[in-house]
Amino acid sequence: MGFKKYLAKRAITMFGVLMATLLITIALVGSNMDTILKQSVSLELRQQITNNKNLVSSFKNPEQLDAYVNNQINQREISLGLDQPWYTPYRLGLSMYRILTLDFGHAKFLTSDTGSSDVKDIILEKLPRTILLFTTATAIVSFVGIFLGSISASKVNSKIDRITSGFAILSSSFPVWWVGIIMIFLFAFLYPIFPARATPEVSPADPSYITSLLYHMTLPLITLVLIGFGSWAYLVRNFLVGVLQEDFVLAKRAIGIGKKKILYRHALKNAAPPIITVLALSLSGSLGGAIITEAVFDWPGMGRLYYDAISVLDLPVIIGATYVLTAFFLVSIFVADVLYGYFDPRVRRQ
Numbered sequence: 001m002g003f004k005k006y007l008a009k010r011a012i013t014m015f016g017v018l019m020a021t022l023l024i025t026i027a028l029v030g031s032n033m034d035t036i037l038k039q040s041v042s043l044e045l046r047q048q049i050t051n052n053k054n055l056v057s058s059f060k061n062p063e064q065l066d067a068y069v070n071n072q073i074n075q076r077e078i079s080l081g082l083d084q085p086w087y088t089p090y091r092l093g094l095s096m097y098r099i100l101t102l103d104f105g106h107a108k109f110l111t112s113d114t115g116s117s118d119v120k121d122i123i124l125e126k127l128p129r130t131i132l133l134f135t136t137a138t139a140i141v142s143f144v145g146i147f148l149g150s151i152s153a154s155k156v157n158s159k160i161d162r163i164t165s166g167f168a169i170l171s172s173s174f175p176v177w178w179v180g181i182i183m184i185f186l187f188a189f190l191y192p193i194f195p196a197r198a199t200p201e202v203s204p205a206d207p208s209y210i211t212s213l214l215y216h217m218t219l220p221l222i223t224l225v226l227i228g229f230g231s232w233a234y235l236v237r238n239f240l241v242g243v244l245q246e247d248f249v250l251a252k253r254a255i256g257i258g259k260k261k262i263l264y265r266h267a268l269k270n271a272a273p274p275i276i277t278v279l280a281l282s283l284s285g286s287l288g289g290a291i292i293t294e295a296v297f298d299w300p301g302m303g304r305l306y307y308d309a310i311s312v313l314d315l316p317v318i319i320g321a322t323y324v325l326t327a328f329f330l331v332s333i334f335v336a337d338v339l340y341g342y343f344d345p346r347v348r349r350q
Contacts, residue, residue: 145232280336
């Protein structure tokens with residue numbers, strides 16, 4: 001199978017999984033989402049009509065105004081297809097199209113920093129911050145982990161190998177929220193180097209907001225790196241130990257190629273497919289598991305948004321956040337499959 005055909009096959013598969021996820025999501029919320037949409041339509045139209053003083057004054061009595069408002073609400077519901085059950089083909093297709101275009105309606109309680117209740121605006125405001133924090137942490141963790149893992153694999157049972165393995169077990173034993181609380185206590189209260197809350201106090205419109213955001217990001221970033229790089233180094237070490245025992249490595253050593261060249265140019269390249277898979281899964285998993293981390297540090301991202309939406313049962317925000325995180329997970333898996341097929345041609349032949 002050619003590489004382009006392999007890409008097309010994987011893309012179609014991932015799109016099918018996304019469509020199935022959308023159908024399951026719509027089926028789970030079903031009539032509840034209809035109730036929320038009708039309430040949103042009613043609230044929006046009543047506000048629009050009430051704010052139009054000339055229109056309100058044209059009615060002789062409140063009964064005429066109420067009749068007009070109810071008529072407008074019914075017309076809007078019909079135009080949105082809300083007069084039909086959610087499980088009809090038209091409604092299912094319309095709902096899937098709206099979700100695909102990030103049209104999740106309006107939040108019931110939550111708003112963006114600019115005051116917008118549109119779920120799309122709220123998500124697009126929070127998402128870049130989560131990506132910034134967790135992709136930066138994953139990049140640092142993977143770089144440090146690959147470097148330490150490579151050294152440990154080339155010096156099995158050495159002192160650095162034992163330290164790396166021990167630290168991997170130690171760091172993996174503690175939940176990130178517990179380490180986060182300890183870090184906040186140490187470096188925000190005992191030694192006030194970083195702020196306790198990761199949410200900047202300045203407005204997003206302020207020119208210094210980016211600098212403030214990066215400063216507030218430092219403590220959660222350090223925590224994520226401390227938790228992650230030990231286990232990463234241990235995984236890379238185990239992958240490379242197996243590769244370094246292959247016959248081609250012994251042959252390269254026999255012809256006099258240096259250890260570092262064999263390790264970084266040949267062994268690491270052959271161990272790349274499983275490393276890339278773990279990297280993609282860890283990145284997507286960190287985005288999905290950002291709820292606790294961002295809630296502990298009060299980082300203004302998707303995880304914190306998810307936590308707030310669940311706390312007040314803001315269903316449109318929960319659905320929107322679930323869809324976006326699912327899409328990111330599928331994209332990361334697709335990227336992993338592409339890189340896996342690039343580094344290992346045997347995968348493309350299956």
